[in-house]
Amino acid sequence: MPKKYHILLLVILCAINNSFLSAQVNLQPNADSVRAQRDRMVRAATLAYQNKVFTKADTIRGSITPERAWWDVLRYDITIKPVFDSHFTVGNNLITYQVISNEQPSMQIDLQEPLKIDSIVLDNNERLKFSQQGNAWYVQTPKQSLFSIHTVRIYFQGKPQIAVRPPWDGGWTFTKDRSGHPWMTVCCQGHGASIWYPCKDHQSDEPDQGATLTMIAPSNLVAVSNGRKISEVKNQDGTTTTKWGVKSPISNYCIIPYIGDYTSFSEVFHGEAGPLDITYHVLKEDLQKAKDYMPFEVRHMLQSMEYWFGPYPFYQDGYQLVEVQHTGMEHQSAVAYGNWFAHGYRGKDLAANGWGSKWDFIIVHESGHEWFGNNITSKDVADMWVHESFTNYSETLYVEYRWGKKAGNEYNFGIRQNIRNDRPILGRFGVNESGSGDMYYKGSNMIHAIRHSLDNDSLFRSILRGLNKEFYHKTVTGKQIENYICKKAGFNYLPVFTQYLTTTEIPRLDLHFNQDSSILSFRWKNCIDSFNLPIALHEAKTNTAIKIYPSTQWQKIKVSKDQLPLFNPDSIKFNYYIQVDF
Secondary structure, eight states: OOHHHHHHHHHHHHHHHHHHHHHHHHTOTTHHHHHHHHHHHHHHHHHHHHHOOOOHHHHHHHSOOHHHHTEEEEEEEEEEEEETTTTEEEEEEEEEEEEOOSOOOOEEEEOOTTOEEEEEEETTTEEOOEEEETTEEEEOOOOOOTTOEEEEEEEEEEOOOBOSSTTTSOEEEEEEOTTSOEEEEEEOTTTOGGGTSOBOOOTTOOOTTOEEEEEEEETTSEEEOSSEEEEEEEOTTSEEEEEEEESSOOOGGGOOOEEESEEEEEEEEEETTEEEEEEEEEEGGGHHHHHHHHHHHHHHHHHHHHHHHOSOTTGGGOEEEEEOSSSEEOOTTSEEEOSTTOSBBTTBOTTSSSGGGSSBHHHHHHHHTTTBTTTEEESSGGGTHHHHHHHHHHHHHHHHHHHOHHHHHHHHHHGGGGOOOSSOSSOOTTTTOOOOGGGTHHHHHHHHHHHHHHTOHHHHHHHHHHHHHHTTTEEEOHHHHHHHHHHHHTSOOHHHHHHHHHOOOOOEEEEEEOTTSOEEEEEEESSOTTOOOOEEEEETTTTEEEEEOOOSSOEEEEOOTTTGGGGOHHHHHHHSSSEEEO
């Protein structure tokens, strides 16, 4: 399937899924027809996944090619001037890099059409030759000494791709606010940062020494970006040059310009690592609304996240929340917010049981990515479950932190309705393919099941905090995350990850009691041969508990009369994303 049709299909799927969620939440009379239409779209998505043919361009975009392998990005210093009326951009990126191999073919720089590179200068004095192959540009660099450090400044311009449905569709957004002021920003996670500036567009190589973004915009507008403002200079032509920067490593797709009729207000959060600067950038017309709403929501979010995951990972760059036109995105230290200053997800309760309407989804979810996605970043987009599954589970943990464990369990159970099981969560590596959207809700339920099977919340919390300490500001593989959890848990959960990440089958727990219900036989079915998820069951009122370790072979265990009620199928399925068959 051509890429443009594949993207169109995903957009349609999202629309159908949103319709389905609306039907569930509002109990519309046509819910059955919406559900049937959704099922047809899921089947179409499954077929598209199975029949997808990858191209050389996919490999060039999604793998560490020889032209990428020999140099390591140290920092980006980007300058951009967007022209609102013509939707035109011009700029440059000064890339500082280190040579890490003696094998040095040409240098691959990524910049997506219709943008064009004008010129490239090495070390501020040597103009380099280059050629283009699709969205990859190959720069002829001279032989350079191993471990030497150099710069290339890449000048570019053109009319960039415009986002049709941000943040799900990548590109620039040129629009106006309610008062008629120009309002500009970028979304680029799915398409990649090279949709708006030249870079090494692969998640495995973040600029170790941070990045700056300099924006040249009309002086009647305010330019905001990641981290902290470094400088601001008014020019004689009615524009202002504003420079922002981060000191921490940062993913390419998280570096974002926000330009609009902004005003700001600030506060200090006293967190685990000391005082954290918080700044809110909102449209002037929304200032009072934001002041009345945002600080309360953000403080609760930070308290929960730091409790479960450890200190906010970017104290030195601060935390910002920036109002945008779209729903929101996890742009590191400058989180995009477009949830209309209201609870839920733009009015929707994604759990459809009340718990999802008690808090601001975008503030919690997109900020949760500061730990999983921005602090811990997957090397390959095929492992994006590391970002989305843990961040989706941060919602459950947030609900639990504020309203108790029962509420958290109910929220996690409620979001299960959104699982499609259309294709595996794990994408295919080296071809720039992320997996199914089930990395959100199904991935969250996978983590929830592992937590309940572990049956030790103190240990589980230490694992979450340990992940953010062990892999602080690092890019990782999914296997590294899986192995860490197994090591700290003292149990081999690898088959559990394999089941939920690589198959679309829901494991089935077969239970069978003998005639007097004193002996329970049990096994796993509808799963991989090695599936081994333990099942821990509790009844708080009677202080009764049992833990079984099913395999795909029948096993037996003695059960007391007090333990019999624990094997209620609905109760088991409440905390484990499985089927249960007596």
